[in-house]
Amino acid sequence: FQQKMDMEIDDPATGTSSSRLAPMEEVKPTVKQIKRIAAHSHVKGLGIDPETCEALPEAAGFVGQIAARTAASIIVDMIRGKSMAGRAVLLAGPPATGKTAIALAMSHDLGDGVPFVPLVASEVYSSEVKKTEVLMRSFRRAIGLRVKETKDVYEGEVTELSPVETSDNSGLGKTISHLLLSLKTAKGSKQLKLDPSIYDSVLKQRVEVGDVIYIEANSGIVKRVGRCDVYASEFDLEADEFVPMPKGDVRKSKDIVQNVSLHDLDLANARPQGRQGDVTNIVSQLMAPKKTEVTDRLRSEINKVVDEYIESGVAELMPGVLFIDEVHMLDVECFTYLYRALESPMAPVVVFATNRGKTTVRGLDDKSAHGIPPEMLDRLMIIPTMKYNEEDVRKILIHRTEAENVKFDEKAFDYLSRVGSEKSLRYALHESLKKAEETQQRLAAKKA
Structure with a gap:
């Protein structure tokens, strides 16, 4: 890379570009933005009391299921302490008792640093990929790797970005010979003469004068950090991060932390990138993408490299959570594969959920609890969820109507809570939205 950065010139001139945008006028959008409300948008966490470490009756958008939420909080603490990897949990209970909501609340409490991969059991059946391959991909997605590396970088605000052109050998056109890039910090500034190949990365990152970037000295990788906060008050309409x-x-040494999953490493090594402009690479990009399987040999090689990184202290393994809903849809072949996958050294925490009682295991004639073979049940920590009473249904309906921005009177809440306790909570939620829509249509018709 010495040829790419073969010259550093101390630049005393620190003035920014003199170009200015024309005065801008705010234009109100004609299309009204609608905030999408999901089924569990009101759930923000498990709602645990930090002093007693027990679930509160109503907190973080969650109502009821105190015992199940308290047990789930213990699982979250074990995941944070990395003492739960390779184990499995089963959330079992009737329909509409908050099993999926508990799993999503666990992901909220774990935060963004811990991978959380949701999967429905019916997704493993594909005509292109084997069932075991889909499960292994989900396992690898749920295992994160935090790579810490100290790199020599050039970092600063871009004050000059000038590609220098030269005549082509054929005389028919011009090519870029090198790129002049000036970077400015609070302490000083430098002008860099860069290889033309870096100019492509600069264009892809959409780097402009006034952006803060850093360039790795060894590899030449360009990373746009954001817009310098000096320009924060210059324009009214600005979507960049300042x-x-x-x-x-x-020029400095910078600690760079990257979070990747093992599945990302599998894909990066399973699809080797050709040279830029290579005919084979262009044709492969034009062809329709097809799901392909990653070989066990490639995964074992990646695991060896990951082990070396962990032993040397460069990387840290972050076991996450794999949530498999409707687990009774898995057949005996999938469960047999899960036995071995859970015992592997690199295994996440697996959370199953089902609403079935004693039913037939797919692929067998025998019946078992929750449609799961007895061998797998022995490995599970079972967390039961109970049916909501009328008071809890009423509180949940209040949370949902606030999230949906729908208003009801007391009589409507009494009716819907009674329907939810007799039939199901999900039916009551759908009924409330339907009644609210009918009311709005009648009011609109009267006004017309």
Whole structure:
């Protein structure tokens, strides 16, 4: 990479570009933006009391299921302590008792640093990929790798971006010979002469004057951090993320943390990238993507490299959570594969959910609890969920109507809570939305 950055020129000139945009006028959008409300948008966490470590009756948008939420919080603490990897949990209960909501609340409490992969059991059946391959991909997605690396980088605000052109050997056109890039920090500035191949990365990142970027000195990778906060008050309409101007020298050592999953590493090594402009690479990109299986040999090689990174202290393994809903839809072949996958050294926490009682295991003639073979039941920590009473249904309906921005009177809540306790909570929620829509249509017809 020395040829790419073969010259550093101290640049005393730190002035920014003199170009200015024309005065801009705010235009109100003609299309009204609608905020999409999902079925569990009101759930923000498990709602655990930090002093007693028990679930509160009503907190974080969650109502009831105190015992199940308390048990789930213990699982969350074990996942954070990395003492739960390779184990499995089963959320079992009647329909509309909050099993999926508990799993989503667990993902909220775990945060963004811990991978959480949802999967419905029927998704494993495909005509292109084997069932075991789909399960293994989900397993690998749920295992994160936090890579910490100290790199020599050039970082600063872009004050000059000038590609230098030269005549082509054929005389028919011009090519870019090198790129002049000036970076500015709070301490000083430098002008870099870069290889033309880096100019492609600059164009892909859409780097402009006033952006804060860093360039890795060894690999030449360009990363746009954001827009310098000096320009924060310059325009009214600005969608960029504003970051402060870097301090210190332009060339510095920086600790870079990257979060990837093992599945990302599998795909990166299973699809080797050709040279830019290579005919084979262009044709492969034009062809329709097809699901392909990653070989066990490739995964074992990646696991060896990951183990070396972990032993050297470069990377840290982050076992996440794989949530498999409607687990009774899996057949005996999938369960047999899960036995071995759960015992592997790199295994996430697997959370199953089902609303079935004693039913037939798919692929067998025998009946078993929850449609799961007895061998798998012995490995599970079962968390039961109970049916909601009328008071809990009423509280949940209040939360949902607030999220949906729908208003009901007390009589409507009494009727819907009674329907929810007699039939199901999901039916009451759908009934409330239907009645609200009918009411709005009648009011609109009267006004017309």
